[in-house]
Amino acid sequence: MGLLCRATLAAFVVFVAFSVYKFRELTKPIDAPTLDLDEYWGPGKKSNYKENTEVVENKFFIPDEVIDSLRKDLNRSFEFQAPLEGIGFEYGFNTVYLQKVIKYWRDEYLPKWRKRELFLGKWPHFTTNIQGLRIHYIHTRYDIPPKGKKVFPVLLLHGWPGSVREFYDMIPLLVNNADSEYAFEVVVPSLPGYGWSQGSAKPGLSATEITVIFRNLMFRLGYKKFFIQGGDWGVIIGSNIATLFPDAVLGYHSNICWSHGLLSMIKTTIASYYPKLFVPEGYEDFFFPQSEKFKFLLEESGYMHIQSTKPDTIGAALTNNPVGLAAYILEKFSTWTNKDYRKLSDGGLEKKFTLDALLDNIMIYYLTNSITTSQRLYAENSNASVFSLPMERVQTNVPTGCARFKHDIAHALDWALKDKFANLIHSTYHKDGGHFAAFGLPKVLYKDFMEFVEKVVKLNNL
Incomplete structure (x- = not known):
């Protein structure tokens, strides 16, 4: 072998060895930050x-003049551009259907506002100050524990553009289900900057830092061990609580199973060539073809780039603009529930939700003026300090459950999830539903959560 060949081979060996070393360094588990x-x-x-x-109990009452002002805004004449011929929601919110939403909001929803207000206040609402912020939450607690049932605390976590309203049909199932041997004391906080929770006055309040606030909230309420269920931002926050404070978490259940590390991407790519080896039969289309899934994410992530870079600009455009606010938020409840709803002139919004329920959620954003502060969470989660804490590489060892709803925006394989969630004991697939499972399919999500709880109880002899 000539000198040049030997030198080339030596360089290649060094390159391979270095690449393997760097790969291991970039993918190995790391210690949790303090x-x-x-x-x-x-x-x-x-x-x-x-x-x-x-802890202060809150009662809802919105002054008449606030509702009258909203009604006046909705009474304006709106000269929207007509949608293109043959277009549903592909270009965004269809303005023909938007006129219907405005009319319903003004002529049918607002006249019964006091009933909607009572409905929103049906569960006990509280606020308390934590780390300088007024934190709002719903809390159901038993005066007398139900006989013959095991009672557990559960923390329910929403995301954007949702609110505590997403859980209103799931709470009674957790609290009052006579057919279950388990009952729950439920805590549903508004994320900081969302709804009635105060937004941060300082930069840096990321999903990782919110983890600490909600851990402190649960401890203040006397819960040293609890279950977690979450979607959207609630997935990241719930996962972080389980990761950073494992002694406090009985089990973590998510209806969006994400894993975005380097190793996860490599495993997903390998699995795309042999799906049947990695996915239960009949569910391959949850994950593949990858090109189609990537295209959908690319098409639907524009909002995220805006909110991650200029949240206050889009926030200013939507503040005191109820029609713009409704269009911006409701479009997500269409597309993220089922991407094929983009082809429909009404966005399929009333297939899984009622207009009353959707407008309840809009009213929370409007009445609390929280659209800007809610969007800042994207910017705070996209800065250098967050990337310096790669929580994806800190293993979560508490019992974990994953419920996949087919039309959600992304899914991760069990093979990839287990690198992060070392104790993944529950993994299910649902061929209906999308991103807002608690809001759109509360009974299905409740049943899945209860199956997970049963496994945790048996595993840990609770």
């Missing part, structure tokens, strides 16, 4: 802040 459990997010200096740990 976070400040008292990080201050309120206005002004922490030195001037003394935390009031009082």
